[in-house]
Amino acid sequence: MAKTLVFLEHHEGAVQKGSLGVLAKVDGAHGVVIGSGVRSIADGLGTLVWSADDERLEAPLPQPRVDVIAKLVADEGYDTVLFAQSVLAADIAAGLAARLGAGLNWGLIDFDGEKGRAPQLQDTVVVEVGWTSPVRLGIFRAGSLDAVALSGTSEVRDAAVELEDFSTLAEMVEQAHAEQQGPSIEDADVIVAGGRGLGQPENFSLAEELAKALGGAVAATRAVVDAGWYPYSAQVGQTGKTVAPKLYIALGISGAIQHKVGMQGSNTIVAINKDPNAPIFEFSDLGVVGDLHAIVPKLTELVRAKRGS
Amino acid sequence: MKIVVCVKAVPDASAGRRMDASSKRLNRSGELTLSDFDSYAVEEALQIGGETVVLSMGPERAVDALRKALAMGADRAVLVSSDDLAGSDLLGTASALAEAIAKEEPDLVLFGQQSADGGGACLWAAVAEKMRRPAISQVSELTVEDSSITGKRQTEFGYDTIRAPLPAIVAVSDAINTPRYPSLKGIMGAKKKPQETLGAAAVDPGTTVLELSPPPARGDSVKIEDDGSAAEKIVEFLAEKRLV
Numbered sequence: 001m002a003k004t005l006v007f008l009e010h011h012e013g014a015v016q017k018g019s020l021g022v023l024a025k026v027d028g029a030h031g032v033v034i035g036s037g038v039r040s041i042a043d044g045l046g047t048l049v050w051s052a053d054d055e056r057l058e059a060p061l062p063q064p065r066v067d068v069i070a071k072l073v074a075d076e077g078y079d080t081v082l083f084a085q086s087v088l089a090a091d092i093a094a095g096l097a098a099r100l101g102a103g104l105n106w107g108l109i110d111f112d113g114e115k116g117r118a119p120q121l122q123d124t125v126v127v128e129v130g131w132t133s134p135v136r137l138g139i140f141r142a143g144s145l146d147a148v149a150l151s152g153t154s155e156v157r158d159a160a161v162e163l164e165d166f167s168t169l170a171e172m173v174e175q176a177h178a179e180q181q182g183p184s185i186e187d188a189d190v191i192v193a194g195g196r197g198l199g200q201p202e203n204f205s206l207a208e209e210l211a212k213a214l215g216g217a218v219a220a221t222r223a224v225v226d227a228g229w230y231p232y233s234a235q236v237g238q239t240g241k242t243v244a245p246k247l248y249i250a251l252g253i254s255g256a257i258q259h260k261v262g263m264q265g266s267n268t269i270v271a272i273n274k275d276p277n278a279p280i281f282e283f284s285d286l287g288v289v290g291d292l293h294a295i296v297p298k299l300t301e302l303v304r305a306k307r308g309s
Numbered sequence: 310m311k312i313v314v315c316v317k318a319v320p321d322a323s324a325g326r327r328m329d330a331s332s333k334r335l336n337r338s339g340e341l342t343l344s345d346f347d348s349y350a351v352e353e354a355l356q357i358g359g360e361t362v363v364l365s366m367g368p369e370r371a372v373d374a375l376r377k378a379l380a381m382g383a384d385r386a387v388l389v390s391s392d393d394l395a396g397s398d399l400l401g402t403a404s405a406l407a408e409a410i411a412k413e414e415p416d417l418v419l420f421g422q423q424s425a426d427g428g429g430a431c432l433w434a435a436v437a438e439k440m441r442r443p444a445i446s447q448v449s450e451l452t453v454e455d456s457s458i459t460g461k462r463q464t465e466f467g468y469d470t471i472r473a474p475l476p477a478i479v480a481v482s483d484a485i486n487t488p489r490y491p492s493l494k495g496i497m498g499a500k501k502k503p504q505e506t507l508g509a510a511a512v513d514p515g516t517t518v519l520e521l522s523p524p525p526a527r528g529d530s531v532k533i534e535d536d537g538s539a540a541e542k543i544v545e546f547l548a549e550k551r552l553v
Contacts, residue, residue, distance in 0.1 A: 011466055060464070061471070062434060063444065087447050087464045094431035098403050098438035103515020106429045119524055121326050121335075121426065126522045133515035169443035170473040173459065177467040190552070214553070222463075226449060226484035232467060239447065239463050247552045257428060268550055270543060281532055286546050290535025298540035306544060306553050 002113050004029040004080040005072060007065075008049070009089060010041050018084030018242075021145030023047070025111065026082065032072060032159065034065050039156060046152025050159040057161065059172035062091035067163045070099050075160070079135055082111070085142040085261075087239055093139050102135035109144040122257055122279060123264075143242035143265050185234060190216025190247045193236060193263070194224060197252015197273055197292060201229035206296045207251055213303040219243065221259050237262035251292050255280025272296070310359030310453070313415040314383065315406055315436070316347035318367045318374030319426045326426055333518040334396060335426055341370055343377040346421030348488035350481050354419055355382045355489075357453050362387060362413055366394060366405050372504060379499035380491030386504045387413070393511035403435035405509040410440065412507075417458065420480040422447060433480045443473035446480040 006023045008031045009016045015033070023031050023045065032050040033042045036058035042049035052068040069081060069092065081096065083089040090106070097104040107118040108129075116129050116138055185191055192211040194204050204218070211218045220230035222237050236243055237259040244265035251272055253259060256279065263269070264283060271284040272292045281287035288295065318341035320326050329336040343351075354361040363378040365371055366389040375386040389405045397405070410418055423430035437444035448460035459472045460479055491499070533542060547553040 060469075062446075063437070066438065087462075090429070090431040091434040091444070091446055094399060094403075094429070094434035095438040097399055097515065098435035101400060101515065103517075104399050104429075104431075105516050106431070115519060120428075121328065123524050124326075125328050126524050127328070127333075127518055128520040128522070130517045130519050131515060132513070132517050137515075164441070166441040166443060170445060170471055170477075172469060173472050174470040175467065176470075223484070226463070226482075232463075239465060241465075247547070247550075258423075268552060270546070272539075272543075276532075276534075281530075283530075284532075285528065285530060286543065287530070287532040288535055288539045288543065289532065290539050295535060295539045295543075299543055302540055302544045303547075303553055306548070 002080055003078045004082060005069070005078040006031045007069065007081065007083045007089060007092065008033045009084065009086055010035065010038065013041060015041060015045070016084065016086070017147040018086070018140070018142060018145070020148055020150055022082050022084050022140050024148035024150060025145055026113070029082070032069065034068050042156045043154050044152070045150045045154045047154060049154045049156050051156050052159040052161050054161040056163060056168060060088050061170055061172060062088055062095055063167040063170065064163050065092045066095035066099055067167050068159060068161060069096055071162060072159055073100060073135060081135070081137050083139045085139050085238070089139060093137050097137050100135050101133060102137050103131040103133040104137040104139070105129040105131070106139040108138050108140045111138055123283070142238065142261050143244065185217045185219045185236065185243050186241055188217035189245050190214045191219050191243060191245045192216055192249045192251065193219035193221065193253060194230070194251045195221040195253030196223050198224070199252070199293070203293070204230055206292070210249065210296055210300045210303070213300050213307065214247070216245070216247070221253055250280055250284070251296060253280055254278045255283065310357060310417065311362070311413070311415045312354040312357060312359060312417045312419060313362045313364050313410050313413050314347070314350045314354050314378065314419045316351065316363050316365050316375065316378060316421070317344045317424045318342065318365060318371035319344045319424060322425065328521050330521060333521060337368065341367070341374045343374045344421060344425040346423055346425060346483060348381070349483050349485055350419040350421045351378045351381050351383060352486045352488040353451060353481050356486065357417070360384050362415070364389070364406065364409055366390070366402055368395070369506065375504070376499045377491060379502045380495040381489055382495060385502060388504070388506045389509050390506050391508045394509060396514065397512065398514040398516045399429065399432065399435055400515050401512040403432060403439055404512045407436050407439035408509055409507055410436070416475045417453070418478045420478070422480055422482045433478050437478045440478070442476055442478050444478040445471045445473060447482050448479050449482045449484040451479060451481065451485065
């Protein structure tokens with residue numbers, strides 16, 4: 001009988017949706033929350049949840065979390081440890097793999113307890129993957145599992161915290177959390193997203209006007225957020241938000257995998273890009289090769305006329 | 310400051326990347342190039358200054374890809390290569406790289422944010438664990454002091470600033486700099502720079518590939534070229550789907 005542990009990532013006192021999805025995916029899976037003052041987060045999940053509550057675990061850094069999970073695997077005999085994709089989770093999982101000599105499969109969209117499925121090479125192939133090591137580690141792709149509301153009393157147990165000397169060498173100096181601005185892209189039915197192809201920050205007005213005409217929200221790629229063109233709260237992708245609107249219009253976005261994982265669940269995808277070889281065309285329902293600066297203002301006018309907006 | 314930059318030689322994107330049906334591994338028979346993401350790590354090392362060693366694990370042909378890093382300005386290249394290492398997963402790759410890094414005794418080890426093909430985006434964390442060193446990933450700003458580094462990194466929730474003592478391991482994001490193009494002089498000089506090939510013992514993989522299948526179809530995908538009527542065509546398309 002497989003014994004599965006799920007890493008429950010939390011932020012501002014709540015377990016992340018992705019982690020809850022993984023916990024719900026595997027029958028009888030246990031969870032672990034790691035941090036400082038986190039014991040209450042473990043409650044209400046309807047299963048056994050380990051709580052590693054220690055001041056030294058306050059900052060969300062991966063290496064001390066490897067220590068905690070490795071000890072749980074050794075002491076409690078877990079043979080499977082699963083994660084939902086995140087910057088933190090990938091670092092923990094890889095560290096744990098090296099510590100335990102355990103195989104790690106990432107990008108999973110499905111797992112049946114023995115085998116997993118993972119799309120690879122920009123989703124050109126779906127690979128059925130397995131494990132040959134006694135302990136199996138897996139990371140689910142962001143947004144691959146539906147959000148599930150869990151309920152029921154958790155059996156919360158305290159996990160021992162014994163940290164390696166090198167695990168605490170990296171220390172958090174500052175955490176800057178971006179504030180939400182404008183309508184939330186996670187709840188929008190229509191999203192107009194802009195990338196480097198907009199040319200300059202001022203041109204985000206093209207995306208904003210079109211979004212307004214369609215009654216939607218504006219999103220951005222990591223490249224333009226990093227360049228300071230648009231606020232972080234609008235970022236879609238691996239290190240940003242995962243969205244699944246009815247309509248996603250991508251303006252000047254190449255469609256790198258980092259962006260794709262955050263929006264591929266969208267119902268209908270329309271892309272405008274001047275590069276006919278842009279990867280985004282491979283997963284767009286309608287791809288338009290052309291100059292967005294000429295097309296978008298006209299499109300906005302037509303949408304306004306049609307909707308009377 | 311001595312810096313080792315870990316890089317990967319990947320199949321050229323223009324030739325297409327595909328899996329080999331019989332070996333169930335990535336087809337690496339075509340031309341190999343330096344993974345784009347790694348050029349940011351090479352550039353960062355050159356900007357920090359000191360001795361820069363590029364390190365890769367791969368087939369002997371990967372030397373050609375390492376030459377691009379040398380042409381950019383790296384001082385030496387080390388390739389870990391042996392037939393036994395083909396088909397290594399994270400465990401074997403991390404172990405071989407950690408062994409080669411230990412021989413160099415660098416102050417700093419740099420990685421790119423992910424490879425252009427496998428894309429697990431976590432190798433550095435396994436190498437850091439093997440070497441018992443601190444690691445910072447997704448770093449978009451890096452400051453190097455005498456005996457420590459400070460990295461600003463992006464996560465799902467905002468920006469973290471993390472400090473770690475040297476020696477340390479850092480994975481940089483593609484927002485950290487703009488990699489230089491090799492100059493003609495750099496390209497000519499690269500051939501004369503020291504290149505070394507090391508062997509390594511194979512480590513049993515912990516994962517296996519069972520089967521390959523085509524991805525599920527997304528439904529009809531239409532691609533048009535703008536002939537001046539693209540805006541109208543988009544509106545027609547949206548109207549058909551009842552989205553406007």
